[in-house]
Amino acid sequence: MMIIKEPKELQQELKRRRFEAAKQGRELTVGLVPTMGYLHEGHASLIRKARANDVVVLSIFVNPIQFGPNEDLDRYPRDAARDLALAEKECVDIVFMPEVQHMYPQPTKTKIQVEGLTSSLCGASRPGHFDGVTTVVAKLFHITKPDFAYFGMKDAQQVAVLSQMVADLNMDVQLVPCPIVRESDGMALSxxxxxxxxxxxxxxxxxxxxxxxxxxxxxxxxxxxxxxxxxxxxxxxxxxxxxxxxxxxxxxxxxxxxxxxxxxxxxxxxxxxxxxxxxxxxxxxxxxxxxxxxxxxxxx
Amino acid sequence: MMIIKEPKELQQELKRRRFEAAKQGRELTVGLVPTMGYLHEGHASLIRKARANDVVVLSIFVNPIQFGPNEDLDRYPRDAARDLALAEKECVDIVFMPEVQHMYPQPTKTKIQVEGLTSSLCGASRPGHFDGVTTVVAKLFHITKPDFAYFGMKDAQQVAVLSQMVADLNMDVQLVPCPIVRESDGMALSxxxxxxxxxxxxxxxxxxxxxxxxxxxxxxxxxxxxxxxxxxxxxxxxxxxxxxxxxxxxxxxxxxxxxxxxxxxxxxxxxxxxxxxxxxxxxxxxxxxxxxxxxxxxxx
Structure with a gap:
């Protein structure tokens, strides 16, 4: 399992792998599982779906721009060692684990906004949240160029917003919404x-x-x-x-x-x-x- | 010279060409020249620069979402036959010439905004103009996945705004700003x-x-x-x-x-x-x- 922190390095590595496969007449498929880490069985279920691809990329990044000023960015739970162990166990090929300075070497002036879909539910309670989500996911898509990207339906609005973005911007990626994973007592994993x-x-x-x-x-x-x-x-x-x-x-x-x-x-x-x-x-x-x-x- | 109207068709065609080249051990490079048509010598100079690539894609699309309500969208000059003749003469490989319904099968809910850089100059005079530009250029990038994209420096602010977008969103494309082309009396071509x-x-x-x-x-x-x-x-x-x-x-x-x-x-x-x-x-x-x-x- 490869661990990469630099966006450019991941972009190059995947380009190299695709080219090598193509030289042998194979079209390599890449599956991306974007997460904020502190992985649980819900994430593991996404990774398992992603294994239908030749290469599974798991991204772990607590994206600051999707948190509001009074939200839980600072205390959001993190455990890199445990995440890497789970990734290894689930046969992830590449873990993309950038620091904030790798993803935002300078404060981003560019934001992607999806109108309408972001005005209700969590978009109403968390102003700017979805702009942060669409922007970071677009970055991850540009870095990884996945054929398939896997998202849990617990964040159903996120799935709806990202689907709209992908369609509107002609992004060449297929989103795969995956069922909510629950504890035996029904509690949705989070x-x-x-x-x-x-x-x-x-x-x-x-x-x-x-x-x-x-x-x-x-x-x-x-x-x-x-x-x-x-x-x-x-x-x-x-x-x-x-x-x-x-x-x-x-x-x-x-x-x-x-x-x-x-x-x-x-x-x-x-x-x-x-x-x-x-x-x-x-x-x-x-x-x-x-x-x-x-x-x-x-x-x- | 191939003429394509459907985004998906162009995406597939370029994917096919890249794969065929890779099978033979060659990395195909694609150069994109995005235009609104009614081509002149300025556009021709961009196409000539783009010829450094294996495949030159010229897009011709009068993008409605970058025009304000009182601007010249309806009377913007168009001459498809003359444009195609110029493209042929300049050895363009693929002309991407979508209709509005191909690029916007439904009104786009997604907009890309670059803050700061868009508040002065033409951004101040033409509110929303650059959101329309960044959004359509991102669409063209996702459809074409160019290695290089060529823009005239007459629209210097556009070059600045797009460079920011490319950097902020980790887009895997190199922008090539090209000098203003002028008439013999100094008039910038437009x-x-x-x-x-x-x-x-x-x-x-x-x-x-x-x-x-x-x-x-x-x-x-x-x-x-x-x-x-x-x-x-x-x-x-x-x-x-x-x-x-x-x-x-x-x-x-x-x-x-x-x-x-x-x-x-x-x-x-x-x-x-x-x-x-x-x-x-x-x-x-x-x-x-x-x-x-x-x-x-x-x-x-």
């Missing part, structure tokens, strides 16, 4: 779960539990409306004294547009997402459930 | 020159003439200040009754930052640009002169 104390973690189970209940309700009662779904989720979460709701939304996916409160979920033709962001103490957790027409909903 | 009537064109010569005078002044009198240069240019242009100044600026290049009025040009360590935008009737012309420390100034 590097930020480490912030929670025992009581907070116990109450935070309401996120996955209420989404599961919502999913089952829609399966059983075809007449369930968006408003009823939202009410159910809100009531369940509000019943937990440590929970402070940031948002509970039911939107179309991937457009992230509101649907009328009286719309029955079974009547709507496209996919619908129920998305939650809830604070426990100073820790903000997100989770979501996709209601897909083709019955491939990602079960809790 | 597709928009066709808008001028005889009297306007005659008076518009003041742009190149005053820049030449400014250049000679700085050569002769090392003590010339930025303020004196600006005054000279302004007076010469104001002496022409049909001229309406949009801006006359003396700035650092490529940072495009103001320099103090009393700075002697010969004392400043970096490069300096004198840049003009002047309207004649409804036609807005730009021109500029670079004062380079390494004595490779682009003579009028």
């Amino acid at each position: 590097s930020r779960n480490v912030y929670l104390n025992e009581e907070q973690r116990s109450q935070a189970l309401v996120l996955s539990a209420s989404l599961k209940e919502a999913y089952e309700l829609v399966q059983e009662q075809k007449s369930t409306t968006a408003a009823e779904l939202k009410k159910l989720l809100t009531e369940r979460i509000e019943a937990k004294p440590l929970a402070e709701i940031d948002y509970v939304e039911v939107l179309t996916f991937p457009e992230l547009e509101p649907i009328s409160e009286q719309t029955r979920l079974s009547d709507y033709e496209g996919d619908i997402i129920a998305a939650l962001a809830v604070k426990f103490g100073s820790t903000r957790l997100i989770d979501n459930m996709l209601f897909q027409k083709k019955d491939v909903a990602l079960h809790v | 597709s928009r020159n066709v808008y001028l009537n005889e009297e306007q064109r005659s008076q518009a010569l003041v742009l190149s003439a005053s820049l030449k005078e400014a250049y000679e002044l700085v050569q002769e009198q090392k003590s010339t200040t930025a303020a004196e240069l600006k005054k000279l240019l302004t007076e010469r242009i104001e002496a022409k009754p049909l001229a309406e100044i949009d801006y006359v600026e003396v700035l650092t290049f490529p940072e495009l930052e103001p320099i103090s009025e009393q700075t002697r040009l010969s004392d400043y360590e970096g490069d300096i640009i004198a840049a003009l935008a002047v309207k004649f009737g409804s036609t807005r012309l730009i021109d500029n002169m670079l004062f380079q420390k390494k004595d490779v100034a682009l003579h009028v």
Whole structure:
């Protein structure tokens, strides 16, 4: 496993490997798994998907420009040694692990903005967050030129925003959204779960539990409306004294547009997402459930 | 010469050619010349530079998103047949000539913005213009993946802005700024020159003439200040009754930052640009002169 810190070095290394393969008549495919490190089983599931490619590149970079001034950049959990051990175990070929000065040798004057999709959900709570995400992911794409890039559906809005960017800018990469990975009790895996104390973690189970209940309700009662779904989720979460709701939304996916409160979920033709962001103490957790027409909903 | 309209088709064609060359152990280089068509000798000079590459791609696309609502998008001059004849004569390999619906199958939600560099000069006069330029050039880069891309220095601010974008976003392309091409009487070539009537064109010569005078002044009198240069240019242009100044600026290049009025040009360590935008009737012309420390100034 190769560890690279310099963007130019990774760009050159992959160019060299592609050329060598082509000389032998093979088109090398590169799979990129962009992460902020502190890897867990969710990241591991992305890496395993990426193994369908000839070369798996795992990037580990806590991207400062996607954090707001009062967010958790400084205390975001890091453990390079453990991350590298996991990467090795999962057969990653190249770990790209730049420092901030490698990615931003000077403060970036260039930002990529996706309008509309970034104004709701986490975009509303975290102004500028998605500009930081799209900008760093575009950088990673330009450095790595992946054929496929793997993202977890826990950040469903991120998947929607990045898909729009890729389509709008004619980027030659295929995004692969991957299902949320959960603990056995339903808790969605997140590097930020480490912030929670025992009581907070116990109450935070309401996120996955209420989404599961919502999913089952829609399966059983075809007449369930968006408003009823939202009410159910809100009531369940509000019943937990440590929970402070940031948002509970039911939107179309991937457009992230509101649907009328009286719309029955079974009547709507496209996919619908129920998305939650809830604070426990100073820790903000997100989770979501996709209601897909083709019955491939990602079960809790 | 191949003519392609579909972004995906061009992407595939170039990928195929690169792979075929690599199979034979050759690294194919691609040179891109992005234009809005209505080609003139300035564009031809870019194409000739691009011939240093294995494949020359000329793009011809009047990009609607870089025009303001009251600008000349509708009347921008077009002549596809003449453009193709020039391209053929200059040995272009592939002409990429998409329609608006090929480049924007849906209105783009994604914009690339370069801060700072876009707030002065044409960026101040044409709000949103450079967002349109950076966005479409990024699209062209993603479609073509050029090794080198050629731009005329008449749009000096465009060169500065695109260089910043390429560096900030780790784009794997080398920008090649090329000297302004002029008529024998000094007039900088521009597709928009066709808008001028005889009297306007005659008076518009003041742009190149005053820049030449400014250049000679700085050569002769090392003590010339930025303020004196600006005054000279302004007076010469104001002496022409049909001229309406949009801006006359003396700035650092490529940072495009103001320099103090009393700075002697010969004392400043970096490069300096004198840049003009002047309207004649409804036609807005730009021109500029670079004062380079390494004595490779682009003579009028």
